[in-house]
Amino acid sequence: MIRFDTKIAxxxxxxLATWQRLNVTAFLVSGLARETPELLGEPYLDADDTEYLPMFRQPVLVFEAAAEVLGTARGRALARGxxxxxxxDELFQTGNxxxxxxAVRAVPTEKLALAGMAVHGPKNAVDKVLKGARLHG
Structure with a gap:
C-alpha cells in the first residue's frame, strides 16, 4: 500500500441535500487540480488504447460537519497558510x-456562508484543519 505525505480532503x-453534496465536491476538487497539477497522475488507457483523462494520484477523503466546524476549519487553513x-451558499443561485x-467577492471573509471547502497539504496540517469533522458516510 502506498502511503502519502499529503492529504486531499x-x-x-x-x-446539504445529496445533489448539493455531489455538486459542491466536484467544483471544489477542480480548484485543487488546477492549483496543484502535480496531484494528477498520467492519462488512463484501456486495452484498446482509448485514452481517458488523468485523475488525482491519491485518494480524496470527504468529510462533513456543522456550519460552525466548517467556519473554524476555514480559519485554521488560513492560519496555516x-x-x-x-x-x-450563494453559488447555488449563480450559473457561471x-x-x-x-458572489464570493461581495461577502467579507468572516460572513461567508460556506457549503464546503477542499484542501490539500501535509497530512498533519490537514488533519488539524479538519478537527471536529467526521468522514462522510
Missing amino acids: VLLRDD LRFSIFT DVDNRA
Missing part, C-alpha cells in the same frame, strides 16, 4: 464563473 456542511477552494466570483 473535502469538507461539506452536513445539512494552506491553499483551499470554497463553495458558498463570473457570477460565482462576484
Whole structure:
C-alpha cells in the first residue's frame, strides 16, 4: 500500500441535500487540480488504447460537519497558510464563473456562508484543519 505525505480532503456542511453534496465536491476538487497539477497522475488507457483523462494520484477523503466546524476549519487553513477552494451558499443561485466570483467577492471573509471547502497539504496540517469533522458516510 502506498502511503502519502499529503492529504486531499473535502469538507461539506452536513445539512446539504445529496445533489448539493455531489455538486459542491466536484467544483471544489477542480480548484485543487488546477492549483496543484502535480496531484494528477498520467492519462488512463484501456486495452484498446482509448485514452481517458488523468485523475488525482491519491485518494480524496470527504468529510462533513456543522456550519460552525466548517467556519473554524476555514480559519485554521488560513492560519496555516494552506491553499483551499470554497463553495458558498450563494453559488447555488449563480450559473457561471463570473457570477460565482462576484458572489464570493461581495461577502467579507468572516460572513461567508460556506457549503464546503477542499484542501490539500501535509497530512498533519490537514488533519488539524479538519478537527471536529467526521468522514462522510
